[in-house]
Amino acid sequence: MNNKLKNVLVNSGYAIFSNLLSMFVSTLVILVLPKLIGVESYGYWQLYLFYVSYVGFFHFGWIDGIYLKYGGSHFEDLDERKFYSQFVMYILFQSVIAFLIFIYGLVYTTDSDKQFIFEQLGITLLLTNVRFFIIYILQTTNRIKQSSAITILDRFLYAVLLIGFILVDINHYQMMIYVDVLARFMSLLYGLYLCRSILCKNLSYFKLDYFEVIDNIKVGSNLMLSNVASLLIIGTVRLGIERQWDIATFGKVSLTLSISNLMMIFINAVGIVIFPMLKRLERGKLSILYTSLRNVLMPFMLGILLLYYPLKLVLVNWLPHYMESIKYMVLIFPMAIYEGKMSLLINTYLKALRMEKYILRVNIRTVCLSLVLTLLTTVVFKNLDLAIVSIVVLLAFRCIVAEQAVARELEIHVKSDIYFEVLLTMVFIVAGWFLPPMIAIILYIVCYGVYLWMKKASLHATVRNLKQSLS
Structure with missing residues (x-):
């Protein structure tokens, strides 16, 4: 086995293991907690997570710039003084923002539950964004083992503490938030230990360097804004649902989204490994690797849709109070196809x-479309079904448009594959929504089998192409 392939497999192993743990914790939160804390409390917990998903906006592209500028570098080659100085300035900047959010929660929020959420959000922002700085340094230099260790510690502590509180019958959503904050803090300390040679210096080592800050933000702002816009694609729809319906409905829809997104944990893990490798790969091999990865990913993701039916059976019996939300899962389960391809392939390559x-x-185009569809589905028609369907429509639109750009850049042809994938997605949704389960399963299996038969030659060539790309 050549060294490149071995490194990819080893790094993927670390990343996937850490994300397996994340998946276990996510499963615990998604499937167990709704049964214990009630629909309304679960809604507030989901609201906290919803806000937390946007804390990355407040580094304004600073660490994204570092990630892009130094991607593929070696840890030992990093300028210690430059990175330490950036780290100090970054902490001060994040502290100011966290303080403002904390004050906003105290002064401008009247709902006591939402006030608590904003107060904790300020603390979470500081811990999370500082930890992001550390994780990005490790991922940039391909130290996947160490960056995965931070995630493992975070999720392990969270799971242990959460299970402990559940066992002693302390199961309100405030406790869940406290546990989340504590786990983030402890994993941040561990991250500082891992990068102590760069980030833990005497203050005399500090050098004020506004030019580096501005350059990092300039380089990373596009990526940061695109990440925020990416979150807003679904976030706009979720916000529309939260405003138009009650917190319980918001929690139920969020539960369905969370279940549908579990597979993304694995996809993101592999994407983290691939980016530094692509930065070091010869330009001529990028198109071969893209086609090969696509031929592996898409049949797998389309096959994963079949898990919906046994999963639905389990969930209906496990969470009877969420029966209404579980029925919507067939409408948004295919989001994993487009989110997975976007995260692993398209964004990584771009x-x-x-x-x-x-x-x-x-992403901005898709957000604009999201605003239009959200207004139509939640305000004009006030139709929850259409609002949920719009999520898959939006993600498919973004994925298809972005992949066309990658295909043009790499000079490859993917249009026929896209047509088949959209067709299979439509078959899955329409059959699952309108037909009896058994007929829907048979119909999708037949269509999926035809798809695999048509991809037979491509699948046979994939192993050979992967070996060629990584040699």
Whole structure:
């Protein structure tokens, strides 16, 4: 086995293991907690997570710039003084923002539950974004084992503490937030220990360097804005649901989204490993690797849709109070196909090709479409079914438009594959929503089998192409 392939497999192993733990914790939170804390409390917990998903906006591209500028570098080659100085300034900047959010919760929020959420959000922002700085340094230099260790510690502590509180019958959502904050703090300390040679210096080592800050933000702002826009694609719809319906409905829809997104944990793990590798790969091999990865990913993701039916059977019996939300899962379960391809392949390649501006443009277009569809489905028609369906429509639109750009850049042809994938997605949704389960399963299996038969030659060539790309 050549060294490149071995490194990819080893790094993927570490990343996937850490994300397996994340998946276990996510499963605990998604499937067990709704049964214990009630629909309304679960809604507030989901609201906290919803806000937390946007804390990355407040580094304004600073660490994204570092990630893009130094991607593929070796840890030992990093300028210690430069990175330490950036770290100190970054902490001060994040502290100011966290304080403002904390004050906002105290002064401007009247609902006591939402006030508590904003107060904790300020603390979470500081801990999370500082930890992001550390994780990005490790991922940038391909130290996947160490960055995975931070995630493992975070999720392990969270799971242990959460299970402990559940066993002693302390199961309100405030406790869950406290546990989340504590786990983030402890994993941050561990991250500082891992990067102590760079980030733990005497203050005399500090050098004020506004030019580096501005350059990092300038380089990373497009990627940061595109990431925020990416969150807003679904976030706009979720916010529309939260505003138009009650917190319980918001929690139920969020539960369905969380279940549908579990597979993304694995996809993101592999994407983390691939980016530094692409930065070091010869340009001529990028198209071969893209086609090969696509031929592996898409049949797998389309096959995963079949898990919906046994999963639905389990959930209906396990969470009877969420029966209404579980029925919507068939409408948004295919989101994993487009989110997975976007995360693992398209975004990773666009970043490696330094096409961050295009990522931003595509995401902004999709956010605009999201605003229109959200207004139509939640305000004009007030139809929850249409609002949920719009999520998959939006993600498919973004994925298709972005992949066309990658295909043009790499000079490859993917249109026929896209058509088949959209067709299979439509078959799954329409059959699952309108037909009896057994007929829907048979119909999808037949269509999926035809798809695999048509991809037979491509699948046979994939192993050979992967070996060629990584040799």
